[in-house]
Amino acid sequence: MIRDALAALRARRGRTVLAALGVLAASLVVGTSVTVGYSLATGFERSAERAQLPDVIARFPEQRLRRIDARVSALPNLETRSYRFEALNEDVSGNGHYTGKGAVTTVFEGRRGYTVVDGRDVRDGESGAVVVERGVAREWDLHVGDELSVEEHGTLRVSGIAVSPDNVAFPLASTARVYVSRAEHGGRVRPNVALLWLNDPDKADVTLAQARAVTFGLGKLQFITRTGVEILLSQAAGIVISLLVAFSLVALVAAGTMLAASAHAEVQRRLTGLGVQRALGFGPGRIAAQQAVEATLLAVPAAALGITLGALLVARPAAELLAALNELGPGPTGIAVPLVLSTAGVVALVVAAATWPAWRAARRPPIEILRGGDLARKPRGRARRRGESSGPLGHKSHPNEPAGRGSGLFALGVRFATAARGRWFAAVATIAVCAGVVTLMLALASLLERLREDPGTVGKRYQLAVQLDPSLIPDAERLPGVRDVGERYSIDAADSFRLGEPIRLVAYPGDHTRFENPPLAEGRRIQRPNEVEVGVGMADALGLKPGSTLAAQIPDGGEIRFKVAGIVRALENDGRIAWIQPDKLLATRPDLNPQVVVRLDSNSNAAAVTEGLVELGAELQPVGAAQTDNAAFLAVLAAVLRGVGLAVGLVCLYALVQALTVTARERRGAVALLRATGADAPTVGLVLAGAAVAVAVPAAIAGVVLELAIFGPAVSRLAASFASLPLGASVGQIALVIGGLLLLAALATLLVARRVMREPIIAGLREE
Amino acid sequence: MAAVIAATGVVKSFGEGRAARRVLDGASLHVHPGEVVAILGRSGTGKSTMLHLVGGLDRPDAGTISVAGEPVTGTSERALSRLRRRRIGFVFQFFHLLPELSGEANVLLAGRVRGAAPDAAARGQDLIDRLGLREVARSLPHQLSGGEQQRFAIARALVNDPPVLLADEPTGNLDTTAGAEVLRLLRAGAEEGRAVVMVTHETAAANIADRVLTLRDGQLIG
Ligand SMILES: Nc1ncnc2c1ncn2[C@@H]1O[C@H](COP(=O)(O)OP(=O)(O)OP(=O)(O)O)[C@@H](O)[C@H]1O
Numbered sequence: 006m007i008r009d010a011l012a013a014l015r016a017r018r019g020r021t022v023l024a025a026l027g028v029l030a031a032s033l034v035v036g037t038s039v040t041v042g043y044s045l046a047t048g049f050e051r052s053a054e055r056a057q058l059p060d061v062i063a064r065f066p067e068q069r070l071r072r073i074d075a076r077v078s079a080l081p082n083l084e085t086r087s088y089r090f091e092a093l094n095e096d097v098s099g100n101g102h103y104t105g106k107g108a109v110t111t112v113f114e115g116r117r118g119y120t121v122v123d124g125r126d127v128r129d130g131e132s133g134a135v136v137v138e139r140g141v142a143r144e145w146d147l148h149v150g151d152e153l154s155v156e157e158h159g160t161l162r163v164s165g166i167a168v169s170p171d172n173v174a175f176p177l178a179s180t181a182r183v184y185v186s187r188a189e190h191g192g193r194v195r196p197n198v199a200l201l202w203l204n205d206p207d208k209a210d211v212t213l214a215q216a217r218a219v220t221f222g223l224g225k226l227q228f229i230t231r232t233g234v235e236i237l238l239s240q241a242a243g244i245v246i247s248l249l250v251a252f253s254l255v256a257l258v259a260a261g262t263m264l265a266a267s268a269h270a271e272v273q274r275r276l277t278g279l280g281v282q283r284a285l286g287f288g289p290g291r292i293a294a295q296q297a298v299e300a301t302l303l304a305v306p307a308a309a310l311g312i313t314l315g316a317l318l319v320a321r322p323a324a325e326l327l328a329a330l331n332e333l334g335p336g337p338t339g340i341a342v343p344l345v346l347s348t349a350g351v352v353a354l355v356v357a358a359a360t361w362p363a364w365r366a367a368r369r370p371p372i373e374i375l376r377g378g379d380l381a382r383k384p385r386g387r388a389r390r391r392g393e394s395s396g397p398l399g400h401k402s403h404p405n406e407p408a409g410r411g412s413g414l415f416a417l418g419v420r421f422a423t424a425a426r427g428r429w430f431a432a433v434a435t436i437a438v439c440a441g442v443v444t445l446m447l448a449l450a451s452l453l454e455r456l457r458e459d460p461g462t463v464g465k466r467y468q469l470a471v472q473l474d475p476s477l478i479p480d481a482e483r484l485p486g487v488r489d490v491g492e493r494y495s496i497d498a499a500d501s502f503r504l505g506e507p508i509r510l511v512a513y514p515g516d517h518t519r520f521e522n523p524p525l526a527e528g529r530r531i532q533r534p535n536e537v538e539v540g541v542g543m544a545d546a547l548g549l550k551p552g553s554t555l556a557a558q559i560p561d562g563g564e565i566r567f568k569v570a571g572i573v574r575a576l577e578n579d580g581r582i583a584w585i586q587p588d589k590l591l592a593t594r595p596d597l598n599p600q601v602v603v604r605l606d607s608n609s610n611a612a613a614v615t616e617g618l619v620e621l622g623a624e625l626q627p628v629g630a631a632q633t634d635n636a637a638f639l640a641v642l643a644a645v646l647r648g649v650g651l652a653v654g655l656v657c658l659y660a661l662v663q664a665l666t667v668t669a670r671e672r673r674g675a676v677a678l679l680r681a682t683g684a685d686a687p688t689v690g691l692v693l694a695g696a697a698v699a700v701a702v703p704a705a706i707a708g709v710v711l712e713l714a715i716f717g718p719a720v721s722r723l724a725a726s727f728a729s730l731p732l733g734a735s736v737g738q739i740a741l742v743i744g745g746l747l748l749l750a751a752l753a754t755l756l757v758a759r760r761v762m763r764e765p766i767i768a769g770l771r772e773e
Numbered sequence: 774m775a776a777v778i779a780a781t782g783v784v785k786s787f788g789e790g791r792a793a794r795r796v797l798d799g800a801s802l803h804v805h806p807g808e809v810v811a812i813l814g815r816s817g818t819g820k821s822t823m824l825h826l827v828g829g830l831d832r833p834d835a836g837t838i839s840v841a842g843e844p845v846t847g848t849s850e851r852a853l854s855r856l857r858r859r860r861i862g863f864v865f866q867f868f869h870l871l872p873e874l875s876g877e878a879n880v881l882l883a884g885r886v887r888g889a890a891p892d893a894a895a896r897g898q899d900l901i902d903r904l905g906l907r908e909v910a911r912s913l914p915h916q917l918s919g920g921e922q923q924r925f926a927i928a929r930a931l932v933n934d935p936p937v938l939l940a941d942e943p944t945g946n947l948d949t950t951a952g953a954e955v956l957r958l959l960r961a962g963a964e965e966g967r968a969v970v971m972v973t974h975e976t977a978a979a980n981i982a983d984r985v986l987t988l989r990d991g992q993l994i995g
């Protein structure tokens with residue numbers, strides 16, 4: 006059977022190569038998506054595991070080790086603990102680079118909370134050695150054995166390079182972290198950080214509650230949990246990472262559809278052959294089995310090659326991205342498992358898609374298969390009626406005028422393309438998915454662009470903030486291009502229960518979601534002046550839930566209390582931010598001046614509006630977007646997107662040209678016949694154009710609809726745990742995709758028409 | 774009267790190098806208007822090849838061919854298209870109707886090609902009536918019998934009123950009755966002043982011919 010299958014594949018060598026290329030192309034997408042998606046999705050867990058990241062990190066003012074350890078070791082659910090002394094804003098320099106924002110971390114005995122990826126760790130009691138964070142080593146090109154000069158400690162030798170996923174990497178994080186041993190201080194050093202590992206990390210809140218109680222009086226205290234760290238990391242990269250992961254998922258689904266569609270089309274094309282086999286006495290099972298063997302032989306090498314190539318294509322950008330996040334890659338063996346699994350998945354999909362229609366078709370009476378291939382499914386009566394209404398070529402509906410002639414030929418082309426419903430549908434589906442993915446790519450790209458400049462993408466919906474006399478707000482509202490103008494109060498307060506926990510209060514009179522719309526994670530929006538929406542970071546730090554009370558100490562004012570209505574996902578100020586209505590705030594601080602924030606129409610000119618505002622006497626204030634540190638990071642992300650996008654783009658191009666050439670090839674006989682009856686090149690071109698348009702136009706429309714209705718919202722939703730992201734394609738982008746598709750269709754038509762016209766007519770006739 | 778088909782010294786080989794085979798080796802054919810010529814010969818001797826060359830579907834290696842006074846050899850693809858459109862009608866052994874078009878639409882198709890005869894559509898309808906196909910005009914090819922399909926194919930060949938009709942084993946896939954009907958139609962085509970060349974294996978077909986030629990060793994022998 007295998008020999009038969011090989012012979013069959015060899016006999017239709019051209020089609021085999023074409024089908025294999027299709028599988029290869031889709032596998033390329035799968036390979037890139039799986040590599041990026043898997044590396045990123047598992048990155049934090051994997052690195053946290055390897056680095057033994059603690060479940061809770063507590064920061065406090067320096068304490069005697071004995072005193073703090075007595076309290077910590079009494080905590081419930083505690084597995085083990087260790088301590089650090091962290092000095093911030095230290096001068097660190099090496100290899101010609103310098104920063105004044107060094108975080109010099111003195112590690113005490115016990116677990117470190119980082120993993121050494123090169124060289125060795127500093128030994129307890131060893132002096133003169135330093136471990137540097139990988140981000141610093143990469144950025145400054147430091148290697149094991151190099152020298153590094155660290156404030157107070159002088160020149161130290163780099164003994165190792167470490168990774169800890171408790172923050173993003175330098176220079177994305179502005180602090181350059183290095184680790185030294187306690188001996189560096191001659192042993193005279195007191196910790197200000199405690200690392201806690203718990204027996205049951207799910208019960209961290211119990212431990213935290215107890216910790217808050219027993220450490221009361223230690224002064225300013227900060228906890229961050231492992232989940233909190235994950236959120237912190239996400240603040241820098243989460244949006245785009247989840248976009249990438251989501252994009253990969255969508256690309257996977259798209260590749261699957263394409264595979265299934267093309268395998269299905271191939272079987273449709275070969276129905277006649279199946280009919281002959283049935284007539285020769287083969288059973289449906291036998292035919293399906295043979296089909297399965299053929300599909301397997303074709304799919305295994307193509308899928309393996311495509312997935313490997315795809316993985317290689319994005320391996321570097323994915324590694325860069327992980328490095329920027331202080332995370333570890335899965336390594337060749339780690340990524341091998343998902344890659345092998347996805348190869349198996351692709352093969353299974355191809356085999357199923359090729360075998361199922363063969364099995365179904367083979368069970369029909371042989372003569373039915375033989376007589377009409379996939380055209381023969383309509384009952385006679387219906388076909389007749391179709392014939393009557395068949396318009397374009399019907400005598401009565403089209404009087405014999407030259408204009409009608411052209412449209413008739415065009416319509417014939419449409420008929421060529423759509424006659425075999427299954428094939429047409431497969432081609433349209435494939436190209437539609439591609440067009441949808443390309444549209445999504447464009448939307449993503451412009452989102453990345455906006456992320457750098459436009460705060461709206463991270464939850465803010467206003468574009469301009471000014472200092473302006475509130476009485477002039479109605480005038481500002483009347484400026485052309487202005488959608489909404491409002492007052493915004495913002496003040497940094499402190500939590501009264503745990504003095505020192507900084508919180509930022511943001512107040513809008515009325516509905517704040519008009520200007521700032523952080524996605525709701527839990528609970529509901531505020532409705533009354535005594536309610537508050539708090540950021541996840543703050544809820545995590547203060548142990549807040551809907552229904553609990555937030556008491557804020559206002560500088561130069563009294564204490565005001567709010568009831569937590571909802572928890573929202575906010576990025577600003579590490580999520581230590583809360584939204585309220587201004588009434589209570591103004592009662593205790595009547596002197597507070599609001600900012601005036603301006604929301605623009607989507608297509609208005611910010612510069613013109615700014616000018617108008619300045620004329621009103623406004624003073625411009627910056628609106629914080631993604632931090633400037635992120636520019637480099639966004640560049641890395643863009644590189645990853647480009648890697649994935651390149652693969653997807655190639656696949657789309659291939660799919661389109663393939664669908665059109667296959668349609669033309671399928672109709673070789675028909676084209677030859679037309680030529681035999683005297684059709685010249687323009688006539689044949691017109692027919693082919695009809696065929697191309699019949700595929701390209703519905704595909705373009707379906708593709709755009711797919712993006713707007715499914716891909717965009719799906720990716721946004723998947724990424725929405727961090728912020729609300731507008732991922733709908735713009736009119737320009739949609740026009741670009743549709744126009745591009747039509748252009749490609751025209752190009753494919755031209756190429757195919759030229760090739761067809763060069764071929765001898767009888768060659769085409771023989772095939773029919 | 775001048776021959777409407779004039780082919781002289783036609784040479785055609787297939788393959789290259791040592792595998793090359795000279796199928797036609799100086800074949801000549803002259804047919805006058807109103808004449809039916811049958812070409813006989815063993816399978817694989819090159820009968821279809823000769824017909825294709827005369828019809829401008831393929832180009833010979835050597836020799837000259839002209840149809841209705843226009844050159845078929847040594848001319849442009851565009852001129853060949855025009856020739857096929859207005860001067861030549863083809864009938865094939867396997868009918869070659871487009872499967873997605875009804876019989877009627879297949880007939881009218883030839884009249885829709887750019888530069889076809891202006892009255893083609895009217896003649897097509899007329900042919901459908903005359904060939905007794907009105908009943909099944911709206912059926913798709915796979916719903917038609919072989920004889921019906923071949924009659925549609927003949928109607929299609931005649932729709933531009935060409936002076937030359939070329940038929941390659943037009944009865945090869947039909948039973949005796951259907952075959953006889955097809956032969957009658959070809960004969961009728963000749964009565965209207967056309968030159969008809971028919972490749973066949975069957976004596977019945979040869980019987981209606983005015984002249985029977987045999988293709989042997991690459992030459993047409995009277
Ligand atoms: N395109 C081609 N390429 C190679 N060889 C060809 C080609 N067309 C025809 N031949 C060869 O030329 C010879 C003549 O073919 P042709 O079809 O003209 O024969 P025929 O006389 O019509 O036979 P039959 O009666 O079986 O139809 C055959 O041996 C065939 O194999």
Ligand SMILES: [Mg+2]
Pocket residue numbers: 820821822941
């Ligand atoms: Mg033949």
